[in-house]
Amino acid sequence: MNKIIVVGGVAGGASAAARLRRLNENAQIIMFERGEYISFANCGLPYYIGGDITDKEALTLQTPESFHSRFRIDVRNSQEVTHIDKTNKVVTVKNLKTNETYEESYDKLILSPGAEPAKPGIAGADNSKVFTLRNIPDTYKIKEYIDQEDVHSAVVVGGGYIGIEMAENLRNAGLTVTVVEFADHVIAPLDFDMAADVHNHIRSKGVNLILKDGVKEIQNSGNKLKVLLGTGEITADMVIMSVGVRPESSLAVEAGLSVNSRGAILVNEHMQTSDEDIYAVGDAIEIKDFVTGEAGYIPLAGPANKQGRIAADHICGINSSYHGTQGTGILKCFDLTIATTGITETKAKQLGINYEKSFTYSNSHASYYPGAVGMSIKLIFQKEDGKVIGAQIVGYEGADKRMDVLATAIRAGMTVYDLAELELAYAPPYSSAKDPVNMAGFTAENVLTGKVKIFHWHDVEKLPRDGSVNLLDVRTELEYENGSIDGFRHISLDELRDNLSELDKLKPVYVTCQIGLRGYIACRILEQYGYECYNLSGGYRLYHSIFD
Amino acid sequence: MNKIIVVGGVAGGASAAARLRRLNENAQIIMFERGEYISFANCGLPYYIGGDITDKEALTLQTPESFHSRFRIDVRNSQEVTHIDKTNKVVTVKNLKTNETYEESYDKLILSPGAEPAKPGIAGADNSKVFTLRNIPDTYKIKEYIDQEDVHSAVVVGGGYIGIEMAENLRNAGLTVTVVEFADHVIAPLDFDMAADVHNHIRSKGVNLILKDGVKEIQNSGNKLKVLLGTGEITADMVIMSVGVRPESSLAVEAGLSVNSRGAILVNEHMQTSDEDIYAVGDAIEIKDFVTGEAGYIPLAGPANKQGRIAADHICGINSSYHGTQGTGILKCFDLTIATTGITETKAKQLGINYEKSFTYSNSHASYYPGAVGMSIKLIFQKEDGKVIGAQIVGYEGADKRMDVLATAIRAGMTVYDLAELELAYAPPYSSAKDPVNMAGFTAENVLTGKVKIFHWHDVEKLPRDGSVNLLDVRTELEYENGSIDGFRHISLDELRDNLSELDKLKPVYVTCQIGLRGYIACRILEQYGYECYNLSGGYRLYHSIFD
Numbered sequence A, B: 001m002n003k004i005i006v007v008g009g010v011a012g013g014a015s016a017a018a019r020l021r022r023l024n025e026n027a028q029i030i031m032f033e034r035g036e037y038i039s040f041a042n043c044g045l046p047y048y049i050g051g052d053i054t055d056k057e058a059l060t061l062q063t064p065e066s067f068h069s070r071f072r073i074d075v076r077n078s079q080e081v082t083h084i085d086k087t088n089k090v091v092t093v094k095n096l097k098t099n100e101t102y103e104e105s106y107d108k109l110i111l112s113p114g115a116e117p118a119k120p121g122i123a124g125a126d127n128s129k130v131f132t133l134r135n136i137p138d139t140y141k142i143k144e145y146i147d148q149e150d151v152h153s154a155v156v157v158g159g160g161y162i163g164i165e166m167a168e169n170l171r172n173a174g175l176t177v178t179v180v181e182f183a184d185h186v187i188a189p190l191d192f193d194m195a196a197d198v199h200n201h202i203r204s205k206g207v208n209l210i211l212k213d214g215v216k217e218i219q220n221s222g223n224k225l226k227v228l229l230g231t232g233e234i235t236a237d238m239v240i241m242s243v244g245v246r247p248e249s250s251l252a253v254e255a256g257l258s259v260n261s262r263g264a265i266l267v268n269e270h271m272q273t274s275d276e277d278i279y280a281v282g283d284a285i286e287i288k289d290f291v292t293g294e295a296g297y298i299p300l301a302g303p304a305n306k307q308g309r310i311a312a313d314h315i316c317g318i319n320s321s322y323h324g325t326q327g328t329g330i331l332k333c334f335d336l337t338i339a340t341t342g343i344t345e346t347k348a349k350q351l352g353i354n355y356e357k358s359f360t361y362s363n364s365h366a367s368y369y370p371g372a373v374g375m376s377i378k379l380i381f382q383k384e385d386g387k388v389i390g391a392q393i394v395g396y397e398g399a400d401k402r403m404d405v406l407a408t409a410i411r412a413g414m415t416v417y418d419l420a421e422l423e424l425a426y427a428p429p430y431s432s433a434k435d436p437v438n439m440a441g442f443t444a445e446n447v448l449t450g451k452v453k454i455f456h457w458h459d460v461e462k463l464p465r466d467g468s469v470n471l472l473d474v475r476t477e478l479e480y481e482n483g484s485i486d487g488f489r490h491i492s493l494d495e496l497r498d499n500l501s502e503l504d505k506l507k508p509v510y511v512t513c514q515i516g517l518r519g520y521i522a523c524r525i526l527e528q529y530g531y532e533c534y535n536l537s538g539g540y541r542l543y544h545s546i547f548d
């Protein structure tokens, strides 16, 4: 295994090559990269367009030269591997500068070719004013077009991570921006209910957000583009297509390596493909979902880097394994932080998992210390044992922290009972004595142990308004007057005990408050007075964010 | 169990009382608090003095009235429980406003009396210009003294959490501040090596920090105080004594409940004292150290709150247990964040644990995205299995996040190998594709699996300077010229392979770089060329922070 070829010189490829060299000083390591740049910060590209990152050089962590002088890696950029001959262990390479083609033999081959922007079959998508964003040349193209042409408006097609990042950055660059998303909410790893706050925030930043509609066609219209939707049309100077990515696996397919139906390369836990001398990592591969054990596709930089390291280890005789991807992701969306880990409720439902969910809303740090801001946490957990299988957070300061705690908890197989026990770092500038994660744990625990029965925002509409049930709002009078759920009458929590006579004990009580806490206390009171009682999880705050 | 008495109306006591009511609407619950205020934010008090918190009301989360209207708890503030008659299950109460004394029977009793500032036997410590800080009256006293008298300078005795918070807040209030700490470093849950950056930071803020010295006596000196140290003296307008706290357990002792030699009340995992009808929680009790299983004393708000909830549960027939305190703590020290969890190296050594440690230094988020700042992480882990037993972080943005991840990891019993695998949330504003916690994991893993041998800052002095070993600095020439370790010669990493002839292969090589990363790569190279090689963990950065 003295000659190792790496295809792709960025996250997975460069990580593998660097680790290979550290493990084996004597191997011959050749890293092929089709593009001009290696080791670049894909994830930073939108911020160069928006102007947060101004230094072009900041976008590349290594150059072919620096990578060679540090790691003695033979970096061949602007060279594309066009064919793999598994039998003879030879790749064919095309030098894109000279157009020459040559062969290079290998003992072990690592593929980290990444993923390419999906191109839905939209008529006119090949217009030169329609852009996708994957690499540095794409970035310069977009930036130059904005800087040099008379560009005022953009349509972003697709409300995923990259689409939303681009919407923010195009706004920062001074453009009018419309986002068109086919689903009922942006950011697929969020459930619809948690996306409501995101929609409100995006719109508050002046972005025109169109949901449940798709682009049918893109036409030239004078100097501009006319973007035809299912209903209506938008005129803009440019379009960013960001409707997801697909594994760039044609090389692997053509070589006869096993891929799944979406074209993602199949690998074992050591990152070996169906040919044991060929490894594959990163956005090109199918992963095992850490939570469900199912096959999945989750193209993220952290996993790509780690998989590259594992492939290198295994080639060098170290028995490292990859244990799956849990889909921990995060996104800055203007002032908001959106973070997810594990599976969504939608997914849990699809899989027929016997799950429950909880919604809590907590301060980033002690409310009495200046600057505390709220965050929403949705937990998805198994009913039988309380095991946490998914979490979503939308908030500001400290949202990323709680997500990393929850991601770690899921990795450790923790339950909501464990979350209640976590001993997290508390001082007023950082958290509360009961951290938001503890609170989420307490709240879920109370549901599982039967301290409180809950109902959800999607149950509200179905509740009878004919007097056959009690509908109760226990917030303060002022809160109630500022907006309430249709049909819910008001008795504030602190007056509840003195006004029990107003509630018919023979009829169940559905309680709401602002976030769920007072409703929980109300339910505890009512239940002990013999009422059948249900608390609205997430309270009026969540309900209002979804429906109003 | 229909009549429950709670002694102490703040963190542990109020939490227990609130949970009790939620679990049992019918119980009679009386909460005694000696002071005027209940449910106050002990942890926020220093920030009221410093001016970050300006609203007095923000300091109390509940008043006796609000607590009664919400929870129907009979709050008796300004009333002290002076005696417990276990046999007859009766407490004696003194109303501090009327001086009346009366008895109250109980079915179950919960003690959460907290801890009082330790008062070392320093002559003159009873001077009216010497203050301690535990509650709201203490806070007002200090604040009024500063605001109303001609106060310009203060001496803080003790460099623990409260001492350092007070130093910062007194600076913010415009005072000249000296901190006197008896040990060789502030913040006992930090090891000496990690405290070095803290010392530098505190001094950079204009605080006069005196280590390894104690206060012998405090004398009046005109309008001022003269504070006599082992060596020298300081003149100041006031002194804050913050040399730790001791369990306020005289009531329990007098009642014949079991306590340890320091006076901390002994409890079982359900928080029951030696009398099964009497529970104790919070700063008054001995805890089980989660990491070592040993008995310990860790007075923190998170544990107090959780223990209160557990006691309430158990009284109401729920089998909740407390599984120990791991000592997760955090402190804002001017711009710096200092956070710890698990045991220190000092402790690991005392216990004879076969441990190793690693030092890493990582950016808070991707270096190419604006605003990234560095943080130091020290990991302490068992050699045989890699289990993480302690962690310390000193940094800025994002230090709290990594501490909470590590605290969760310790709770889950994770190893450094698990840290390397954690899938944490990455986008450029929040982290790097390899999070600082992953990096700490990789680095420790490489040590344990023998990829690299390390030496530590405390080994440097002992290294022979007689040519019998190679001492090598692989940073850039510029870095080297700006400061290096005595006796270390320079060959930059990228030139190492071409200059091997300059290193004698028969002699071991001790390598340093800036933080340990390049030294590690150098070691990997050298070892494969047949050198015996050692990398300085934490590199010149750590060494320099300690020695220069």
Ligand SMILES: Cc1cc2nc3c(=O)[nH]c(=O)nc-3n(C[C@H](O)[C@H](O)[C@H](O)COP(=O)(O)OP(=O)(O)OC[C@H]3O[C@@H](n4cnc5c(N)ncnc54)[C@H](O)[C@@H]3O)c2cc1C
Binding pocket: A007, A008, A009, A010, A011, A012, A013, A032, A033, A034, A035, A042, A043, A044, A045, A046, A079, A080, A081, A082, A112, A113, A114, A115, A133, A134, A135, A162, A248, A251, A281, A282, A283, A284, A299, A300, A301, A302, A304, B426, B427, B428
């Ligand atoms: C705009 C943008 C923002 C992103 N933001 C985030 C984020 O915030 N967080 C996150 O976790 N992830 C983010 N990602 C995803 C992340 O960048 C990828 O998961 C990661 O880069 C995948 O690594 P990889 O090595 O598989 O592929 P890549 O990093 O894409 O590298 C593959 C390389 O292989 C080259 N190549 C392909 N085929 C050949 C061939 N035949 N011969 C030679 N070279 C070839 C390509 O030119 C490419 O440079 C973002 C991606 C983009 C595009």
Ligand SMILES: Cc1cc2nc3c(=O)[nH]c(=O)nc-3n(C[C@H](O)[C@H](O)[C@H](O)COP(=O)(O)OP(=O)(O)OC[C@H]3O[C@@H](n4cnc5c(N)ncnc54)[C@H](O)[C@@H]3O)c2cc1C
Binding pocket: A426, A427, A428, B007, B008, B009, B010, B011, B012, B013, B032, B033, B034, B035, B042, B043, B044, B045, B046, B079, B080, B081, B082, B112, B113, B114, B115, B133, B134, B135, B162, B248, B251, B281, B282, B283, B284, B299, B300, B301, B302, B304
């Ligand atoms: C200035 C300061 C800053 C702090 N900062 C932090 C921090 O940042 N993070 C952290 O985790 N912890 C911090 N702490 C510690 C934290 O406040 C305690 O761990 C926590 O309050 C302990 O709760 P407790 O219920 O045991 O005691 P306490 O909260 O102290 O409450 C005990 C109460 O019992 C009353 N009492 C005592 N005896 C009797 C009696 N016989 N009869 C009636 N009443 C009685 C006392 O008056 C007192 O109000 C800080 C403490 C202080 C003083």
Ligand SMILES: CC(C)(COP(=O)(O)OP(=O)(O)OC[C@H]1O[C@@H](n2cnc3c(N)ncnc32)[C@H](O)[C@@H]1OP(=O)(O)O)[C@@H](O)C(=O)NCCC(=O)NCCS
Binding pocket: A009, A010, A011, A012, A014, A015, A018, A019, A022, A038, A039, A040, A041, A042, A043, A044, A061, A062, A301, A305, A309, B359, B360, B361, B433, B434, B439, B442, B443, B446, B515, B516, B517, B520, B538
């Ligand atoms: C940077 C890049 C070339 C990889 O290089 P790398 O050398 O593996 O990674 P890093 O520079 O982060 O260093 C990590 C190594 O240093 C070690 N290390 C880090 N800090 C250390 C310290 N203080 N002491 C000792 N070792 C340390 C780690 O253990 C790890 O080595 P290992 O893998 O052998 O265990 C590759 O990740 C890359 O091209 N990244 C940019 C592209 C990208 O990731 N894009 C997507 C995100 S924008």
Ligand SMILES: CC(C)(COP(=O)(O)OP(=O)(O)OC[C@H]1O[C@@H](n2cnc3c(N)ncnc32)[C@H](O)[C@@H]1OP(=O)(O)O)[C@@H](O)C(=O)NCCC(=O)NCCS
Binding pocket: A359, A360, A361, A433, A434, A439, A442, A443, A446, A515, A516, A517, A520, A538, B009, B010, B011, B012, B014, B015, B018, B019, B022, B038, B039, B040, B041, B042, B043, B044, B061, B062, B301, B305, B309
């Ligand atoms: C505030 C105080 C009175 C305790 O009151 P509490 O009611 O137990 O605590 P909180 O208001 O934080 O609410 C927690 C409860 O609400 C529930 N809850 C929180 N958010 C919820 C939501 N969205 N939906 C449903 N329930 C929710 C939790 O499950 C928990 O109830 P449980 O213990 O029955 O499970 C007490 O902690 C106190 O006095 N604190 C100040 C003193 C102090 O802690 N000092 C040290 C730190 S400065």
